[in-house]
Amino acid sequence: MGTATGIIKALNSGVKHLAVKRFTLRYPEQKLKLVGDGYQFDPATGVGIAGYKGRHMLFHDHCTGCNLCSIACEGVAEAIGMVKVPNTWKHNKKAIMPQIDYGKCVFCGLCVDACPFYALYMSNDYELSSFTKEGLIYTPQQLQVKPNVQQDAEIQIDDRGATHG
Amino acid sequence: MTEQIPTDQTKELPPGLQLEKVDDRIMTLNVGPQHPGSGHMRIIVRIDGDYIVDADPDPGYVHRGEEKMAEVRNYLLNIPHLERPVIHDSCNILYPYVLGVEDLVGIEVPERAKYVRVIAAELNRCVYTQYWLAIYGIFLGHSTMFMWPAGDRELMIDLLEKMTGARVTHSYFIPGGVRNDIPANFEDVCLRQVNYFEKRIKEYADIFYDNPILKARTEDTGVLSSQDAIRLGTTGSVLRASGIDYDVRVKEPYDVYEELDVHTNVLKDGDSYARSKIPWLDMLESCNIIRQALEKMPKSGSVRTKLKPNPKGVGNDEVYRRVESGRGAAGMHIISNGKPEPYRVKISPGSFRNLIALPYLLKGEKLGNMPAVYWSLNYWPVEADR
Numbered sequence: 001m002g003t004a005t006g007i008i009k010a011l012n013s014g015v016k017h018l019a020v021k022r023f024t025l026r027y028p029e030q031k032l033k034l035v036g037d038g039y040q041f042d043p044a045t046g047v048g049i050a051g052y053k054g055r056h057m058l059f060h061d062h063c064t065g066c067n068l069c070s071i072a073c074e075g076v077a078e079a080i081g082m083v084k085v086p087n088t089w090k091h092n093k094k095a096i097m098p099q100i101d102y103g104k105c106v107f108c109g110l111c112v113d114a115c116p117f118y119a120l121y122m123s124n125d126y127e128l129s130s131f132t133k134e135g136l137i138y139t140p141q142q143l144q145v146k147p148n149v150q151q152d153a154e155i156q157i158d159d160r161g162a163t164h165g
Numbered sequence: 166m167t168e169q170i171p172t173d174q175t176k177e178l179p180p181g182l183q184l185e186k187v188d189d190r191i192m193t194l195n196v197g198p199q200h201p202g203s204g205h206m207r208i209i210v211r212i213d214g215d216y217i218v219d220a221d222p223d224p225g226y227v228h229r230g231e232e233k234m235a236e237v238r239n240y241l242l243n244i245p246h247l248e249r250p251v252i253h254d255s256c257n258i259l260y261p262y263v264l265g266v267e268d269l270v271g272i273e274v275p276e277r278a279k280y281v282r283v284i285a286a287e288l289n290r291c292v293y294t295q296y297w298l299a300i301y302g303i304f305l306g307h308s309t310m311f312m313w314p315a316g317d318r319e320l321m322i323d324l325l326e327k328m329t330g331a332r333v334t335h336s337y338f339i340p341g342g343v344r345n346d347i348p349a350n351f352e353d354v355c356l357r358q359v360n361y362f363e364k365r366i367k368e369y370a371d372i373f374y375d376n377p378i379l380k381a382r383t384e385d386t387g388v389l390s391s392q393d394a395i396r397l398g399t400t401g402s403v404l405r406a407s408g409i410d411y412d413v414r415v416k417e418p419y420d421v422y423e424e425l426d427v428h429t430n431v432l433k434d435g436d437s438y439a440r441s442k443i444p445w446l447d448m449l450e451s452c453n454i455i456r457q458a459l460e461k462m463p464k465s466g467s468v469r470t471k472l473k474p475n476p477k478g479v480g481n482d483e484v485y486r487r488v489e490s491g492r493g494a495a496g497m498h499i500i501s502n503g504k505p506e507p508y509r510v511k512i513s514p515g516s517f518r519n520l521i522a523l524p525y526l527l528k529g530e531k532l533g534n535m536p537a538v539y540w541s542l543n544y545w546p547v548e549a550d551r
Contacts, residue, residue, distance in 0.1 A: 048345030
């Protein structure tokens with residue numbers, strides 16, 4: 001193949017892309033649809049349930065204040081600290097619950113694997129930016145709020161290329 | 166008249182420093198460590214006019230002490246930080262560690278988990294290679310080759326995100342299998358996107374690999390003969406581009422690579438062009454492997470053998486396992502002394518093996534060819550520095 005033919009072929013390959021759909025996620029308007037309601041773990045079988053590893057969800061009625069999530073995080077990011085909670089339940093005699101610093105969390109999900117009481121899951125919420133460092137620290141009260149996410153863009157593939165719906 | 170700057174030649178310099186002898190012809194250039202053309206690494210290049218007389222790579226700028234960190238954490242908590250050296254290829258860098266710990270602790274892995282791991286590792290290889298290809302393109306001045314791989318990489322990242330729950334640092338492999346089963350209906354989505362991905366990367370041939378401008382730039386630059394490739398101890402794409410048929414997936418198959426038909430891509434030229442083409446051919450091969458693995462994978466079953474909370478090695482024991490990562494053979498040497506924490510974890514990454522070839526390849530090249538030769542080594546500074 002001569003030089004001229006090669007260059008024309010290369011240019012042609014680019015020109016063909018004028019007819020190909022644009023493969024760009026227009027992010028704040030479009031958000032990618034994620035699998036399930038977030039990463040969960042089933043201690044009975046010892047296997048996790050597929051899902052996005054985003055901001056945590058804490059179920060106050062399951063948490064016993066056993067510290068295991070905090071111990072697991074000590075070797076990873078030291079993001080989880082146990083804090084006193086004012087109201088006490090029968091199952092949480094220590095009245096402590098995890099508080100997570102998202103300035104440190106690496107979203108590995110090993111704290112979820114460590115929880116034997118189905119109290120800590122991860123959710124699809126990944127928009128956690130804050131103007132202050134204190135804003136990144138989520139208290140147990142903030143962690144029990146179910147995130148309101150609207151994610152519906154999916155990769156669609158047809159003859160003219162792939163798009164985000 | 167310029168004033169002569171007084172130099173105190175008698176003053177003793179601190180140990181390790183020496184005054185550079187000024188030569189009329191030879192000039193020393195520091196490329197990096199914050200220069201985008203070198204990655205996070207310094208290359209000390211000495212040039213005579215436009216020709217490189219001597220090149221001295223100086224890695225270590227992004228050293229993080231991963232090996233030391235591994236000594237104070239237990240076998241499970243080591244997982245998130247051991248994948249940090251190559252976040253774009255996190256499954257493959259974690260693979261030898263996980264295989265090694267399984268040998269140490271003595272646990273069996275379910276059949277389905279082995280296939281899931283192979284799929285995740287091959288998807289991750291594509292993610293890494295696309296990223297590398299984008300960088301290789303932009304440093305050769307081919308900005309289309311930066312945009313296309315960076316965009317098509319999204320298809321593979323999307324699949325990994327569905328599998329593992331994270332886009333880059335997955336923390337997915339664990340001694341005993343994988344953290345979670347693949348989601349329902351994943352096989353269909355995976356097959357569709359992998360097929361489209363393969364069709365897309367085949368289009369790179371016209372615009373990049375068969376492009377006469379790229380060939381003029383990379384052919385016959387930085388030629389590494391097959392004897393030298395073996396002598397210097399290079400691995401992966403650098404070794405295979407010099408005509409040596411060596412792939413850990415074929416020569417020392419781990420998990421289920423034995424049951425899959427893996428073709429090793431070998432080119433004979435040993436120049437920058439061959440070294441840049443091998444990873445692209447490997448991506449096409451990865452698509453084949455993923456399709457085979459999806460077909461042969463058991464449709465149901467466990468994906469993880471339950472571990473005790475603090476797994477320990479049995480007494481004084483050591484194990485060395487290696488896998489074929491995106492940059493060559495990546496190995497981990499784990500020594501246990503019966504405690505929950507490993508006594509020593511030695512990471513042996515492919516990048517570091519390939520860097521040694523750089524001074525030999527750059528000698529006599531034009532300075533303008535430096536990015537073409539350097540990036541063709543498939544070198545990832547963060548991995549080499551650990």
